[in-house]
Amino acid sequence: MPEAQAKKRGVMDRTQDWINKHIVPVMNKITATYWFSIIAESVLYIVPFTMVSAIPSLWNILRKFITTLPDLSVLNTYSFGLIGLFVVFIIPYKVLVKEERQDRALLAGFTGIGAYMLCMNAQVTDEGTVFTMAKFGAGGMFTAMFIGWFVGLMYKKTAHHSFFKDDSPIPDFVKNWFDNIIVIIVALLVGYLLTYVLSIDVFTLVGLLMSPLTGFAQTLPGVILIALIMDVFYFFGISGWVFTSFTSTVQQAALAENMTAAAAGLAPTNIYAFGFTRYTMIGGEGATLALALMLMFSKSKRNKLIGKTTLVPSLLNTNEPLFFSTIVNNPYMFIPVVLQAIILPANTWLWMHFGFASMHTEMFNMYFIPNFISATIYANGDLRNALLVIVNFILSFIIYFPFWKAYDNYLVKEEASQEASIAAKKEAKRAKRAAKRAAKAAAAESATDAPTASTATSPDASNADATDADATKAPDNPEE
Secondary structure (H helix, E strand, C coil), rough: CCHHHHHHHHHHHHHHHHHHHHHHHHHHHHHHHHHHHHHHHHHCCHHHHHCCHHHHHHHHHHHCCCCCCCCHHHHHCCCHHHHHHHHHHHHHHHHHHHHCCCCHHHHHHHHHHHHHHHCCCCCCECEEEEEHHHHHHHHHHHHHHHHHHHHHHHHHCCCCCCCCCCCCCCCCCHHHHHHHHHHHHHHHHHHHHHHHHHCCCCHHHHHHHHHHHHHHHHCCHHHHHHHHHHHHHHHHCCCHHHHHHHHHHHHHHHHHHHHHHHHCCCCCCCCCCCCCCCCCCCCCCCCCCHHHHHHHHHHHHHHHHHHHHHHHHCCCCCHHHHHHHHHHHCCCCCCCHHHHHHHHHHHHHHHHHHHCCCCCCCCCCCCCCCHHHHHHHHHCCHHHHHHHHHHHHHHHHHHHHHHHHHHHHHHHHHHHHHHHHHHHHHHHHHHHHHHHHHHHHHHHHHHHHHHHHHHHHHHHHHHHHHHHHHHHHHHHHCCC
């Protein structure tokens, strides 16, 4: 076993070294780039609005049983349904904040909104100007990112330029008006030329440019590849959050299309929609809830302790403590991580493709809710989706079980060896202390006996003393 473990460790160490040398630097460069960080932060800003949309989703399930309840779908329309509008504001705003020009940040965000709405090509009717609401939400996310980037880029180029000198007597807010007016005009003019002069639907154009990626994400190989890349990177300590700006945007846009289709009485078509991870991340990324449960019943003290401390967080889909303590760079866990990243997405895709479970048509962004509950809500109350979660949980249990067992047995032997070593060291220390105590006792006994021997008087010594005394008296009586 130690030789096999050493061999596995050698392979994993070489793999990790290669990833650390070739992959990690590239990923760090990408995530640290100016625009990646801006867009990633912008996507995180909209999370609260996607969570708010969970309220009408839950409410709609109740309305199926209590039909007299009012319809709260309007809350979803003005939260999740406006995230495109929010993103096109946040991106240029964050650019100016990063450039330390907070005085222009709000104007940059407003310019993004204006250019975005101009590109919607609103229709003027006798009743007023008509916008398509779907373009304000997740359906327009990619377009919002593109326009936000374009506006942000122009503001970035002009952020540190001004028509006025520093000692100009003109008030700062007036100078700010004139310094921003050119960027505002250019941004709106570009949108006008594309939409009204060239008759280009910017939303359709961006959708076509992104279609290879968004289309591939809806295929069986697509869902497997996305999960596999995220989980393998996570195994080596790189969190799947790195990919959130892409995966969340694709999923939210797909869910928006499904919701639009369902509202029109049509069948949804996107399998890889928001909430797809409820079937592949049961207990967190890597589907580790089953592993957390196994650890609770481990023979290894270390595993049992980890299981006790991570089971509850895993039930709430928070598994960083478990993953980094048990899975990351652990050669026993590499194969199950890869297997579950292939099998669970594939099984989920097949169930939905063949109609054994429903595609998602509701928004419910509360990842900490147990998966079988949130999956049912995403699927508008279809209990077959909860069954799919249970099936995938069983599959993950089967996948992890033999590798957990082998790992647990290995740790049991390691712990026994460590305990024996510790016991031997303790015994050696006890023996050493006992030897020291014995030596001290012997020394003390010798010290006690020494004065007695020096003060004792022998017969020979008495005779010698008497002889000396006689010799001393001899001159007084020479006759003797």
